[in-house]
Amino acid sequence: MATEPLPLQKTAAAAPEDAAGTDALVRFDRVVKRYGDHVVLDELDFSVRRGEHVTLIGPSGSGKTTILRLLMTLEKVSGGVIWVDGAPLSHVRTPDGGLKPAGEKHLREARKKIGMVFQQFNLFPNMKVLQNITEAPISVLGMDRDEAESRARELLDLVGLAGKIDAHPSQLSGGQQQRVAIARALAMRPEILLLDEVTSALDPELVAGVLDLLSDIARTTDITMLCVTHEMNFARDVSEKVLMFDAGRVVEAGPPEKIFTAPEHERTRDFLDAVL
Amino acid sequence: MNGFDWNAAGDVLPLVLRGFEVTLLATVLGTLVAAVLGLAVAVAGRAPSRFVTVPVRAVMEFIRSTPLLVQLVGAAAFFTSVEPLTIGIVVLGIHYAAYTSEVYRAGIDGVPKGQWEACRALSLSPRRTWQAVVLPQAVRKVLPALGNYAISMFKETPFLAVITVQEMVFEARRYGADHFAYTEAFTLAGLVFLVASYPTSLLMRKLEKRLGH
Ligand SMILES: Nc1ncnc2c1ncn2[C@@H]1O[C@H](COP(=O)(O)OP(=O)(O)OP(=O)(O)O)[C@@H](O)[C@H]1O
Ligand SMILES: [Mg+2]
Numbered sequence: 001m002a003t004e005p006l007p008l009q010k011t012a013a014a015a016p017e018d019a020a021g022t023d024a025l026v027r028f029d030r031v032v033k034r035y036g037d038h039v040v041l042d043e044l045d046f047s048v049r050r051g052e053h054v055t056l057i058g059p060s061g062s063g064k065t066t067i068l069r070l071l072m073t074l075e076k077v078s079g080g081v082i083w084v085d086g087a088p089l090s091h092v093r094t095p096d097g098g099l100k101p102a103g104e105k106h107l108r109e110a111r112k113k114i115g116m117v118f119q120q121f122n123l124f125p126n127m128k129v130l131q132n133i134t135e136a137p138i139s140v141l142g143m144d145r146d147e148a149e150s151r152a153r154e155l156l157d158l159v160g161l162a163g164k165i166d167a168h169p170s171q172l173s174g175g176q177q178q179r180v181a182i183a184r185a186l187a188m189r190p191e192i193l194l195l196d197e198v199t200s201a202l203d204p205e206l207v208a209g210v211l212d213l214l215s216d217i218a219r220t221t222d223i224t225m226l227c228v229t230h231e232m233n234f235a236r237d238v239s240e241k242v243l244m245f246d247a248g249r250v251v252e253a254g255p256p257e258k259i260f261t262a263p264e265h266e267r268t269r270d271f272l273d274a275v276l
Numbered sequence: 277m278n279g280f281d282w283n284a285a286g287d288v289l290p291l292v293l294r295g296f297e298v299t300l301l302a303t304v305l306g307t308l309v310a311a312v313l314g315l316a317v318a319v320a321g322r323a324p325s326r327f328v329t330v331p332v333r334a335v336m337e338f339i340r341s342t343p344l345l346v347q348l349v350g351a352a353a354f355f356t357s358v359e360p361l362t363i364g365i366v367v368l369g370i371h372y373a374a375y376t377s378e379v380y381r382a383g384i385d386g387v388p389k390g391q392w393e394a395c396r397a398l399s400l401s402p403r404r405t406w407q408a409v410v411l412p413q414a415v416r417k418v419l420p421a422l423g424n425y426a427i428s429m430f431k432e433t434p435f436l437a438v439i440t441v442q443e444m445v446f447e448a449r450r451y452g453a454d455h456f457a458y459t460e461a462f463t464l465a466g467l468v469f470l471v472a473s474y475p476t477s478l479l480m481r482k483l484e485k486r487l488g489h
Contacts, residue, residue, distance in 0.1 A: 072397050104402075111399045122394035126412040135408055136398035188398060 025050040032079030041248040053218050053225040055235035058245030064228040068194045072116045073107045115190030119197045121177040123169040130165045133184045155183040175206030195227040244268045284457035292464050295444035299433045307426040309369020314376030339374040352439040364436040379421045383414035420484035
C-alpha cells in the first residue's frame with residue numbers, strides 16, 4: 001500500500017500520553033487502520049512502558065487483534081506511526097526528514113524485538129518440537145546449533161515439556177502445543193511479547209496451565225507483554241494496566257483494580273457485565 | 277494373418293526391453309526436470325513482481341495449450357545438433373513442468389496462512405520460510421499427484437519415437453516393419469507398459485492413503 005511520506009511529528013513525540021513515562025517502549029501515534037472503507041482503528045493513541053504488562057479488552061470487532069497484528073507487522077498501518085523503542089516500527093526516515101513505509105528488509109529487522117503467540121498456535125507441523133524452537137535462533141540470530149538446542153531444552157523445561165523434545169506437534173495436546181509456541185517465541189529473546197487470546201482454542205481444563213505459565217513469565221522476566229484475553233482473572237493477576245477498547249478507540253485505561261471494580265465508562269461497565 | 281506368432285514374440289522381447297531402458301531413462305530424467313522446474317515455476321509465480329509472474333504464466337499457458345508432439349517435433353527441428361534423447365527428456369520435462377507447477381501451486385496455496393504469519397513473526401528470511409516451512413508441507417501434500425504425472429509421462433514416451441529416440445515403441449515398430457510382425461511387437465510393448473505402470477499406480481494410491489488424502 002503506497003502511503004504518502006509522513007512529516008515527522010515532533011510535537012506528537014512529546015504528546016501528553018508520554019507524560020506518564022518518557023520510557024514508552026511502544027507508542028501508537030494516531031494510528032489508522034482501514035480495510036477498504038471500513039475504519040477499524042481511527043487515530044488510535046496509546047503507549048506501553050518498558051516491562052509493563054498490558055491487557056487489551058473490549059467487545060468483538062473492537063480492533064484488539066488488529067493492534068497486535070500491526071505491531072507484529074503482519075498488517076500495514078493506513079496512517080499514523082507506531083514507535084518502538086524510539087524508532088518508527090514500519091517506516092523509515094526520508095532524507096527530507098519525513099517518514100515513508102519501510103521495505104520488507106527493514107521490517108524483518110524491526111520484528112526481531114517482538115514475538116507473538118497465536119490463538120491457533122501455528123507450530124510448524126513438519127518439524128519436531130525441538131526444531132520448531134531452534135529454527136529461528138539458528139537461521140535468524142545466527143546462533144550455533146548446540147547453543148540453540150541447549151537453550152531450547154531450558155525453555156522446554158520452563159514450559160514443562162522437557163519430555164516432548166522429539167515429539168511432533170500433532171502428537172501434543174492443544175495446551176502442550178501452545179506451551180511450545182510460547183517457548184518458540186521466547187527463544188528469540190523478544191523485548192515485547194504479543195499474546196492474542198492464546199487460551200481460547202484450548203479445552204477448558206488446559207487453560208489454567210497455560211495461564212500459569214504466562215504469569216510465571218510475566219513475573220520472572222522483564223519482557224513487555226500485550227495480551228488480548230477474555231480471562232479477566234488473568235488480566236487482574238498479571239497486568240498493571242488494562243486498556244478497554246471499543247470501535248478502535250481506547251475507551252478507558254487504568255490499573256485492573258480500578259477498571260474491574262470501578263469502571264468509569266458506560267461501555268466498560270456494559271462489557272464487563274457481559275463477560276464476567 | 278495366421279494368429280499370434282510366438283517365435284516372433286520371443287525375438288522382439290529383447291529389443292523391446294532394450295527400448296524399455298531408454299523409455300525408463302527418459303521418464304526418470306524427464307520427471308526430475310518436471311519436478312524441479314515445476315517447483316521453480318510455482319515459486320516464481322508467487323514473486324512480488326508482475327515482471328516475473330506474468331511472463332512465467334504466459335509461457336506455461338502456451339506450453340499447456342500446444343500438443344506435446346508438436347513441441348517435440350519443433351524442438352528437434354530447431355536443435356538439429358542436439359541428441360534426440362536429450363531433446364526428448366528436456367521437452368518432456370518442460371511440458372510436464374507446466375502441469376506440475378500447478379500441482380505445486382495448489383500445494384503451496386494449501387499451506388495455512390498461519391504458517392506464513394508464524395514465519396514472519398519469527399523474522400525468518402523468505403528463503404528459510406520457503407525451504408524450512410512452506411515447501412516441505414506443500415510437497416508432502418502433492419507427492420501422489422506428482423507421482424501420477426510421472427506415470428502419465430511414462431505413457432507418453434512413445435511420442436519420442438517420432439523424433440527417432442530408440443525407445444520401446446520405436447524398437448517395436450522397427451521390428452514389426454522388418455519382420456512384418458506388428459501384432460507381436462506392439463502387443464509386447466503394450467504388455468511391458470502395463471506391467472510397469474499398473475503396479476506403480478497402485479503404489480501411488482498406497483502413498484496417497486499413507487499421506488492421509
Ligand atoms: N483482513 C480483514 N479484512 C477486512 N476486515 C477486517 C480484516 N481483519 C479484521 N477486519 C475487521 O476489523 C475489525 C476489527 O477486527 P479485530 O480482529 O481486530 O477485532 P477483535 O477486537 O480482535 O475482535 P475479537 O474479539 O472477535 O477477536 C472487525 O470489524 C473485522 O471485521
Ligand atoms: Mg481478535
